[in-house]
Amino acid sequence: MEEMSITKTNIKQPRTQSLASRIWKYRQLYLLLLPALIYVLIFSYGPMYGIQIAFKNYKGALGIWRSHWVGFxxxxxxxxxxxxxxxxxxxxxxxxxxxxxxxxxxxxxxxxxxxxxxxxxxxxxxxxxxxxxxxxxxxxxxxxxxxxxxxxxxxxxxxxxxxxxxxxxxxxxxxxxxxxxxxxxxxxxxxxxxxxxxxxxxxxxxxxxxxxxxxxxxxxxxxxxxxxxxxxxxxxxxxxxxxxxxxxxxxxxxxxxxxxxxxxxxxxxxxxxxxxxxxxxxxxxxxxxxxxxxxxxxxxxxxxxxxxxxxxxxx
Amino acid sequence: MKASRKLRRISAFDIIVTVISLVLVILVLYPLVLVVSSSVSDPVAVAAGEVVLLPKGFTLDGYLRVFQDKNIMLGYANTIFYTVVGTMINLAVTVPAGYVMTKSEVPGVKVIMMLFLFTMYFSGGLIPTFLLVNSLGLYNTRWVLLILGAFSVYNCIICRSFFSGLPKELEEAAFIDGSSYIGTFFKVVLPLSKALLGVMVLYFAVGHWNSYFSAMIYTYDNEIQPLQLFLRRILIEEQTSAEMMAGSGDEYAAQQQYVAALIKYAVIVVSSLPLMIIYPFLQKYFEKGVMIGSVKG
Incomplete structure (x- = not known):
């Protein structure tokens, strides 16, 4: 039991840094990842938002959100x-x-x-x-x-x-x-x-x-x-x-x-x-x-x- | 082992295997040779279907017409632009992302990886993407052809597999010397990754050079359209209409068919030649690249 608690604290040691400080530590890596993330959010997940028009009667003037629902x-x-x-x-x-x-x-x-x-x-x-x-x-x-x-x-x-x-x-x-x-x-x-x-x-x-x-x-x-x-x-x-x-x-x-x-x-x-x-x-x-x-x-x-x-x- | 191989007699098995391989090679080469032969042949012979393997007569008129055609040259210039700039954007977005994906200790990276992988199997589809492009004001701009597809999850995974195969010691040594993450990526990791970069350049550049569908959907202005769209007009649309006209026995149509035939083959050669020349030099890189990609991530 004692051994376990020791290893536990050992593992916990580096984690005493808060999440925020770990994120700050890796900020440059996030920067390298950012363009890809932005691309995927806009051009892969953006269209997924538009899928709702499959269940709506899409009218250009109303836009995706305000077009009326028609179910299936x-x-x-x-x-x-x-x-x-x-x-x-x-x-x-x-x-x-x-x-x-x-x-x-x-x-x-x-x-x-x-x-x-x-x-x-x-x-x-x-x-x-x-x-x-x-x-x-x-x-x-x-x-x-x-x-x-x-x-x-x-x-x-x-x-x-x-x-x-x-x-x-x-x-x-x-x-x-x-x-x-x-x-x-x-x-x-x-x-x-x-x-x-x-x-x-x-x-x-x-x-x-x-x-x-x-x-x-x-x-x-x-x-x-x-x-x-x-x-x-x-x-x-x-x-x-x-x-x-x-x-x-x-x-x-x-x-x-x-x-x-x-x-x-x-x-x-x-x-x-x-x-x-x-x-x-x-x-x-x-x-x-x-x-x-x-x-x-x-x-x-x-x-x-x-x-x-x-x-x-x-x- | 090697010596015994050399001494081994050529068996019936060897002959069969070689003959099959040769047949495959000939089947692949034949249409390519035929296109080149037709492109320099007398158009009358081509239109009559007399060119079966080697050129009949000789003329470079087709090539002259292609190089004098403003639209084809415009499309060519546009394609070069999209290929060069588009590939640079692809690399800038995809390769660093692949590197970060190897750092699973970074908070959020695993979640982002899932986010990426999901898009390989599920997408918004053609119409929602079209509406998005419209609403962002990208429709009929050069940007749409550069940005759409700027990031490729598949290629990102290839990059990740490659980077995780690099020795960790060099990176760690750089960190100890006080190098930043970005500095390490550019000064230590990338110089070791020339094979990967070669593969990525090839994949992305071939994609840009050969794509037509995005341009067909998102652009209508000749000024910004790539070569493949002009090719489609010359090769697919003209042919069908010329053939229909020829059926009605119209002399004008027959005349037009000669010119069309001349240009058709020449333009196929002119548009495909750059990649045909480049790829054999990159063979050992992309063979390696396919192998990296096949490693399940």
Whole structure:
């Protein structure tokens, strides 16, 4: 007991300084933190104050605070609206398809590159990173031109093979494939970095021991490399699942044409059009909030499942 | 180990792995090569879809037109401005915050960290942000493109992971010598953090260079718009309309399509070239940066 009280006073010693004097002591650190704090309070938490207009009938003249409450009217309008199920389906199908392709391919790329020689690997990586640095506008511009009906190289090749020219940008059936596979093209090198880094942490003695025991290289990949990068895979997957409902609207918007809108209209492009273009602020805030809540539910669910299965979790 | 590797025969496995890698490399390179080839080809051949890999004919007319186009050059200048000034603001706001986040003994830091982390998962959304920007009088100003996104929680966490990996002894020695916190940060910590700064500059600069959505929402004045918005008009909007016109068999439209095709590819090259040249030199930094970021905070 005595010992405990001694340690207690020992711990308390530095705390005899009041909170105010400790804050004063660290004033320079607060100064370094201040710009970020101000930014977050104004530009991250400021808009959260504005979320209330999802439950109000926002009128510019009245402002956020004095606009009248309407409860869940906008949500009900959205859920019972003509577009709701289409939007939800488009959003989820596009993002699930995207996740299904964009997530495993970089892992495979990393596993394959890891088996090549160091010089070849480095050059291949440098080239595979290139598309990551291309802007979304340029990427979509490249898609539009390469798949153009009149002058696109894809149609030239189709014609060489004796097939009909297709107006891909106006073809609803083509939109999701263009969206997802251009994303794979752009991201497979960059997104492999994290796994390549994780693979460099594999203990070489494991491989030596395994090859002495007669394991083939394929077996060593499956039983040594993949288990080593598993925690990285799980964390990246949870993050990706949490972003499912916020699938890249910038790209969907750029690839959208009047003819493919039936599949390319997703919740976030709808928010942009109804909100910014039509100035329907309250309604689209409600739709955006709904989107954000779906994201959080998905993230928390993925996190819980992973906690149970692999004991890896975000929080 | 090394010697035995060198002596090892090239197996079927090696061949398969190399062939797959080569196919991936070719798939990535092909569209890039095609763009460059098309940008110097005879526009008639390009418009007819005859350029499949190597240039058909040779002309630099597309590039001449791009460099003579007032709007493109204006957008280019604006983009350079936003990238340079915006990146400096990003660094000034994000990097010091990441440093302070390593000092958990400072009262309030943990709470502020929670405050930051929360914004990664929940945000006010597009419209409330738009209304806020309007009410602050930032709409259609250069400021909005510099300030929005000035701080990045994700990058702040990367900074924090990096700083907490630095040896504590140097900082402590500086404190004993009577150095202030700010002095220590700038004179001791930052000089050890060149790799981190390299990664941050790359991340932020690429973000500024390539962004279009904020500019599309928050600005309408050509004078202050970045290159990506002009690109969007040239690449996305023109193409669709030209294609629709061409369908109606209008000769004027066909003529316009040649010019459009010329400019399109050249402008893709001109706008993407700076980053394409820079990134290979920063490869070892950003590879490290992704690794730092992957460490769970």
């Amino acid at each position: 009217k906008h949500f009900i309008d959205f859920f019972t609206g003509f577009y709701f199920w289409d939007l939800l389906r488009n959003t989820l199908v596009l993002s699930m398809y995207n996740l299904l392709m964009s997530f495993p391919i970089p892992i495979i790329v990393a596993l394959i590159l890891n088996e090549t020689g160091p010089k070849f690997k480095k050059t291949a990586q440098t080239i595979l990173y290139a598309p990551h640095f291309i802007s979304m506008v340029v990427l979509c511009g490249m898609i539009v031109t390469m798949f153009s009906k009149e002058s696109g190289v894809v149609n030239t090749l189709l014609e060489m093979l004796g097939m009909e020219r297709v107006y891909f940008m106006g073809e609803p059936g083509a939109f999701r494939h263009l969206y997802v596979w251009s994303g794979v093209w752009q991201g497979m090198g960059w997104n492999a970095i994290i796994y390549i880094a994780a693979l460099s942490a594999v203990d070489p003695s494991l491989h030596e021991a395994a090859s002495i025991d007669g394991a083939t290289r394929m077996q060593r990949i499956i039983h040594i490399n993949i288990p080593t990068i598993m925690p990285t895979i799980v964390i990246t997957l949870i993050m990706a699942v949490g972003r499912i409902a916020s699938v890249g609207y910038e790209k969907a918007y750029l690839l959208q044409t009047n003819l493919n809108v039936e599949v390319s209209e997703i919740i976030s492009t709808y928010v942009y059009k109804r909100g910014i273009v039509d100035a329907n602020y309250s309604f689209s805030t409600a739709v955006g909030l709904f989107n954000n809540i779906i994201n959080i539910i998905l993230l928390l669910t993925a996190n819980k499942i992973s906690e149970k299965i692999s004991e890896t979790s975000l929080f």
